[in-house]
Amino acid sequence: MLDACLDLLLGSSCAVCARPGRVLCRACADGLPSAGRVCWPTPRPVGLALPVSAGEYDGALKALVNAHKERRQFALARPLGTVLAHVVRDLIGPEAADRPVLLVPVPSRAVVVRSRGHDPMLRTTRQAANQLRRWGLDATVVGVLQTRTVVRDQSGLHAVDRARNLAGSMQASGTRLQQTLQRRPGASLVITDDVLTTGSTAREAQRALEDGGATVAGIATVAATRKRLATTATSESLSSLPFSGSGD
Numbered sequence: 001m002l003d004a005c006l007d008l009l010l011g012s013s014c015a016v017c018a019r020p021g022r023v024l025c026r027a028c029a030d031g032l033p034s035a036g037r038v039c040w041p042t043p044r045p046v047g048l049a050l051p052v053s054a055g056e057y058d059g060a061l062k063a064l065v066n067a068h069k070e071r072r073q074f075a076l077a078r079p080l081g082t083v084l085a086h087v088v089r090d091l092i093g094p095e096a097a098d099r100p101v102l103l104v105p106v107p108s109r110a111v112v113v114r115s116r117g118h119d120p121m122l123r124t125t126r127q128a129a130n131q132l133r134r135w136g137l138d139a140t141v142v143g144v145l146q147t148r149t150v151v152r153d154q155s156g157l158h159a160v161d162r163a164r165n166l167a168g169s170m171q172a173s174g175t176r177l178q179q180t181l182q183r184r185p186g187a188s189l190v191i192t193d194d195v196l197t198t199g200s201t202a203r204e205a206q207r208a209l210e211d212g213g214a215t216v217a218g219i220a221t222v223a224a225t226r227k228r229l230a231t232t233a234t235s236e237s238l239s240s241l242p243f244s245g246s247g248d
């Protein structure tokens with residue numbers, strides 16, 4: 001009844017199953033992944049920090065990422081942030097749960113932010129930090145990365161071309177990064193992005209942060225493209241925290 005009223009008022013429907021009502025229906029929300037899997041790209045960019053993702057870039061995750069990014073369904077930032085929070089929590093592991101967590105979103109190009117009218121990854125990462133704090137973790141979003149040159153659109157480029165296209169394309173605000181690291185000694189620094197494809201964007205973000213003196217614990221993404229999801233993922237030592245499954 002409530003969903004029907006919302007549909008009449010707002011004309012909305014579930015971004016995953018198209019059922020009229022909320023932008024994400026309860027059934028689809030309950031089906032979202034609540035754990036992280038290691039997902040090394042093939043080929044693996046040299047030196048890439050541990051990449052962990054909630055699942056394949058397909059189905060519900062793909063629908064949510066695109067509806068949020070392209071159709072500006074901002075209400076989806078919270079469920080996407082919750083998915084990402086699970087990934088971050090599994091990435092850092094229980095032994096780091098009592099240390100601060102710094103989330104660094106991969107920056108969108110300014111021209112992309114302007115054309116879309118919003119920065120989806122920043123919004124999703126903020127929601128992930130909110131969820132981590134609800135779980136009792138000391139999580140902060142640090143938007144210290146910026147794109148620095150005109151970067152071509154990555155779609156349609158192969159791994160080598162992507163890496164070449166991106167080399168030197170990001171920079172970290174050194175002073176802000178240093179201040180943040182000094183205020184949060186021992187913090188786990190995690191790069192966040194929506195989709196891991198070749199890993200070259202994440203690797204460039206990692207390079208920029210490392211050039212700024214940071215150590216990157218890993219890369220947390222909502223989804224990874226199918227080719228990149230290694231079937232050996234579960235053999236990697238990813239353990240859930242005791243409070244895993246507490247939901248939101």
Ligand SMILES: [Zn+2]
Pocket residue numbers: 014015016017018019024025026027028029
């Ligand atoms: Zn649905």
